[in-house]
Amino acid sequence: EADIYQTPRYLVIGTGKKITLECSQTMGHDKMYWYQQDPGMELHLIHYSYGVNSTEKGDLSSESTVSRIRTEHFPLTLESARPSHTSQYLCASSEGTGGNTGELFFGEGSRLTVL
Amino acid sequence: AQTVTQSQPEMSVQEAETVTLSCTYDTSENNYYLFWYKQPPSRQMILVIRQEAYKQQNATENRFSVNFQKAAKSFSLKISDSQLGDTAMYFCAFMRNNAGNMLTFGGGTRLMVKP
Numbered sequence: 001e002a003d004i005y006q007t008p009r010y011l012v013i014g015t016g017k018k019i020t021l022e023c024s025q026t027m028g029h030d031k032m033y034w035y036q037q038d039p040g041m042e043l044h045l046i047h048y049s050y051g052v053n054s055t056e057k058g059d060l061s062s063e064s065t066v067s068r069i070r071t072e073h074f075p076l077t078l079e080s081a082r083p084s085h086t087s088q089y090l091c092a093s094s095e096g097t098g099g100n101t102g103e104l105f106f107g108e109g110s111r112l113t114v115l
Numbered sequence: 116a117q118t119v120t121q122s123q124p125e126m127s128v129q130e131a132e133t134v135t136l137s138c139t140y141d142t143s144e145n146n147y148y149l150f151w152y153k154q155p156p157s158r159q160m161i162l163v164i165r166q167e168a169y170k171q172q173n174a175t176e177n178r179f180s181v182n183f184q185k186a187a188k189s190f191s192l193k194i195s196d197s198q199l200g201d202t203a204m205y206f207c208a209f210m211r212n213n214a215g216n217m218l219t220f221g222g223g224t225r226l227m228v229k230p
Binding site: 004031040041042043045048050090092094095101102103104105106107108 | 154
């Protein structure tokens with residue numbers, strides 16, 4: 001099992017609430033990613049980070065924001081949740097230097113439902 | 116831009132039999148990597164197998180092997196002696212060389228292994 005953890009695993013909230021999905025890894029990986037997995041299970045990269053104080057937007061436009069203040073921590077925040085944000089969010093990490101293996105280590109996911 | 120297509124949304128196989136999952140991709144790159152990832156129900160996604168495009172020999176990992184046809188841009192996964200624990204979503208993924216572990220995923224194939 002990979003050492004990458006996501007909380008909460010499940011979250012049901014009302015429209016307009018602010019939420020933060022937590023992601024932590026203990027492998028010392030420089031690179032971290034957030035993927036959105038829609039009901040059809042397709043994965044879309046929404047944010048990534050190559051290290052502390054580095055964040056970039058992914059292929060899929062998202063209203064969420066991320067921060068990377070510590071190597072091990074990469075939280076995702078939605079300031080005002082809407083039903084269209086209902087999805088599963090997967091966090092992943094990979095090695096930095098020489099990290100061209102394509103091996104991502106995934107968390108178990110956070111399933112968000114916005115009513 | 117790269118695209119990855121998995122044309123089989125769902126498949127099933129009897130325990131102990133062999134199943135092949137299909138994947139095609141489109142790219143103008145010559146150097147790249149291809150992957151199969153497995154996402155068991157409610158568990159972390161993990162890397163199953165990796166293929167470097169410059170290698171002609173097909174990758175093999177125990178019961179998992181690939182059929183890589185570079186000219187046809189095809190990358191299928193064969194699972195031999197299927198086990199109940201193989202039940203999962205399987206994602207094909209593409210990565211350009213030196214792309215810093217930025218993967219493009221296919222839409223996934225849901226595999227059910229029946230006893």
